[in-house]
Amino acid sequence: MANTRETPPIVLAFSASDPSGGAGLQADILTLSSMGCHPLSVVTAITVQDTLGVEDVMAMEAEWVADQARCVLEDMPVGVFKVGLIGSVENVAAIAEVVADYPDIPLILDPVLASGRGDELAGDDILTALLEMLIPQTTLLTPNSMEARRIAQLDDDDGDAEPDLAECARRIIEMGCEFVLITGTHENTPQVVNTLYGESGVLRSDSWQRLPGSYHGSGCTLASAIAASIAQGLDIPEAVKEAQEFTWQALKAGFHPGMGQYIPDRLFWAHEEKDATGT
Numbered sequence: 001m002a003n004t005r006e007t008p009p010i011v012l013a014f015s016a017s018d019p020s021g022g023a024g025l026q027a028d029i030l031t032l033s034s035m036g037c038h039p040l041s042v043v044t045a046i047t048v049q050d051t052l053g054v055e056d057v058m059a060m061e062a063e064w065v066a067d068q069a070r071c072v073l074e075d076m077p078v079g080v081f082k083v084g085l086i087g088s089v090e091n092v093a094a095i096a097e098v099v100a101d102y103p104d105i106p107l108i109l110d111p112v113l114a115s116g117r118g119d120e121l122a123g124d125d126i127l128t129a130l131l132e133m134l135i136p137q138t139t140l141l142t143p144n145s146m147e148a149r150r151i152a153q154l155d156d157d158d159g160d161a162e163p164d165l166a167e168c169a170r171r172i173i174e175m176g177c178e179f180v181l182i183t184g185t186h187e188n189t190p191q192v193v194n195t196l197y198g199e200s201g202v203l204r205s206d207s208w209q210r211l212p213g214s215y216h217g218s219g220c221t222l223a224s225a226i227a228a229s230i231a232q233g234l235d236i237p238e239a240v241k242e243a244q245e246f247t248w249q250a251l252k253a254g255f256h257p258g259m260g261q262y263i264p265d266r267l268f269w270a271h272e273e274k275d276a277t278g279t
């Protein structure tokens with residue numbers, strides 16, 4: 001008898017491999033699968049990293065990035081694009097050209113500029129390319145507060161006052177993306193406050209209990225969880241809420257397999273069910 005299972009929503013992730021299994025394409029595959037989507041993975045780069053930090057990045061040739069994407073796009077109906085670490089200016093151009101041919105597919109862009117430890121993952125050349133070619137095609141950008149200041153070019157203000165994140169969001173939206181979710185993990189606040197902005201200003205702001213420790217791949221998990229929620233039919237504010245909840249639960253269930261950061265457990269619900277039933 002033929003298998004009649006309905007095809008799950010499909011998300012195409014452009015991201016780089018992380019051999020530690022915590023971030024990048026491994027985080028995307030785990031998150032998207034855990035949230036009921038089928039992940040397509042277009043490899044943009046290979047990294048040498050562990051839970052302590054990133055040692056090296058080798059970008060894939062841009063033609064290979066475009067070919068991987070076009071091949072699967074011609075075969076399967078993609079619901080959402082998610083972009084993480086890109087690796088080179090040429091790869092930004094290749095991705096921008098591919099997604100321009102699919103203007104109806106929402107694009108979630110996680111601007112991976114630095115690792116949790118602060119290793120630079122995108123230089124100013126890649127940032128400029130993002131601003132020119134990809135941010136204008138982005139539905140939702142998910143910077144942390146440091147990335148937001150760098151993208152908005154408000155990080156080197158010589159005034160005393162901390163640049164206002166709302167002003168960063170306003171500038172980023174002026175650059176052409178529709179929505180910005182700025183995460184507040186790196187702010188000196190008792191709770192983590194994440195704020196979603198649209199053209200009209202703040203659309204929602206959510207506070208989360210600050211968990212102890214630092215988590216490898218938390219940003220990748222959040223962006224993929226948003227992509228999955230949109231692919232499942234939620235609108236942007238609802239998808240952002242659902243994805244933050246998923247990410248917080250995954251972080252709370254995180255484990256410490258090595259010498260550095262914790263790794264989120266993106267299959268926390270399956271492990272909870274297993275614990276509850278004792279199977």
Ligand SMILES: Nc1ncnc2c1ncn2[C@@H]1O[C@H](COP(=O)(O)OP(=O)(O)O)[C@@H](O)[C@H]1O
Nearest residue numbers: 144183185192209210211213218219222244247
């Ligand atoms: N220590 C923490 N406690 C609670 N939530 C956290 C913590 N670290 C990260 N998060 C959550 O994980 C998500 C992604 O975090 P973020 O800091 O943006 O990641 P990155 O800096 O890796 O891009 C956000 O929703 C944020 O609220």
Ligand SMILES: Cc1ncc(COP(=O)(O)O)c(N)n1
Nearest residue numbers: 016023024085217218219220
């Ligand atoms: C391949 C790859 N992609 C992304 C990140 C950022 O991870 P985080 O979500 O912790 O900022 C990373 N360290 N490695």
